[in-house]
Amino acid sequence: MPSLIEVLKRSEFFLKSKGIITAKLDAELLLSHLLGCKRLSLHLNFKNNIEDFVLSQFQRLLSRRGKHEPLQYIIGEVEFYGLSIAVDKNVLIPRHETEELVDIIISRFRNRLIGSILDLGTGSGAIGLALAKYFPKANILAIDISQNALSMARKNALRNRIDNIRFMKSDWLENVDGVFDVIISNPPYLTDGEFANSQDEIKNFEPKSALVSNNMGLADIFKIISGAGKFLAKDGILALETGCFQHEFIISCAKDYFCKFESIRDLCGKNRFIFLHNNATFSS
Template identity: 35%
Template sequence: MTLGEALRRSTEHLAAKGSGTPRLDAELLLGRALGLQRIELYMALERPLTAAELAAARALLARRAAREPLQYVLGEWGFRRLTLGVDRRALIPRPETETLVERALSLVAGLRAPRVLDVGTGSGAVALAIADEHPGAHVASIDVSAEALALAAENVHRTGLRVELVRHDLFDGLPAGPWDLVVSNPPYVDPAEIDGLAPEVRDWEPRGALVAEGAVEAVARGALAVLAPGGALALEVGDGQTPAVSALLCALGYGSVAVTADLSGRDRIVEGVRP
């Protein structure tokens, strides 16, 4: 079988199994199996595949066909300027979370050495991106999951960036500051909606990182107690949740409450400033 034939068959197979991006998935998985970049695949479409190459490709494709997320199958994913290790221990870093980082960096842009707390760090994506793009920042991260913190530690080692990792439950309050910025992508999926999510999310990503009733409010209340005067809170929330979260921040006493849309135009980021 040639590489071109394998690419065609793989795309058709993944489409039949429900992948929303079957061609891209097939390109990336075949590239991983063969050690080729996507552009290199198209320069070798007539090359016959060896038995070992076919076996490696089929193993990866079978995982994706079972609706395991592409990112988990590949074992890594890009987030802003970084390439991070990803697996079932934490949520997959998503494009909308890059907008959260954008707002976080803007909120501390004028500070030489801001103290930043990332709540619910997961893979460490947000904390590491901030540390990467604001080298003066002192970044600490918390998560209740020991497995997620282990993955974050691997990414700290992988990137060589400086981020402090602490196991801590956000429902116990937040670590004492004062912090110049508290940033969080907390669990915000309604328990009643979990069964309606795509299999890649529902069946593979950690449930505790998706659903935790009251997490958004707990972060907002906790941050108010540990932020420095003038310090900011930035939250990523679910689609359609920004009006309620904005009202919550106003009720708690935050000022300068604002909403930012993600790259797809959906309002997803809510921020406020402690008086």
């Protein structure tokens, strides 16, 4: 039986040969996932031997990663804003930028009463669940057009014991009823070309319908902007994650529907979020 350190060294070499940049980290994360232990304890037990049956299971996981399947799909979960979110090929893997969007909303509304939030295109449920957890008195409605995504989002609500959220199938605002303090969405916004040029992890594994939108990536954003106003409370905001070169066009369209616009950069300095206000006076 090989030792843990031997297995990790060989695995790192294998993943590197397949073009995985984070080969060492990924090998360690896969092995600690399989053994049900923290990464640190691998380092503390380098000399331990690995049983043959564990080794063959590990080789299967490594081979999936070697084909560039995202680590999160192989492990089946990702951490998002302190929640454990289960993911599979039916849902987009929640991104760090989206955590930033959640964080901005939380800091804006921390000292305000927030009654209702609508999460459009909830996918795994990440945004809606993080906000539901942070605002336990608010009612969250999360919609998606994909029944498979909604099943995963419901599982994630149970997994995190969050019950102030309900899920509904809807083509954007079609089946939505009510008025919301915040409407939030990370809609599909890539062009076909951007998707085709994306990493293998994205283009070969993540759902294209969650990422790509017609009309230069803007069709879904436009549908949301043109329909959301009547579902927003008087001081409500529509908060969108977008592509970083789309803000000029989005704001020019939004002028027909909203009074005030904010273009917000992500931590990498890219124009990533747009906040559209129903009311001309707002505090940021």
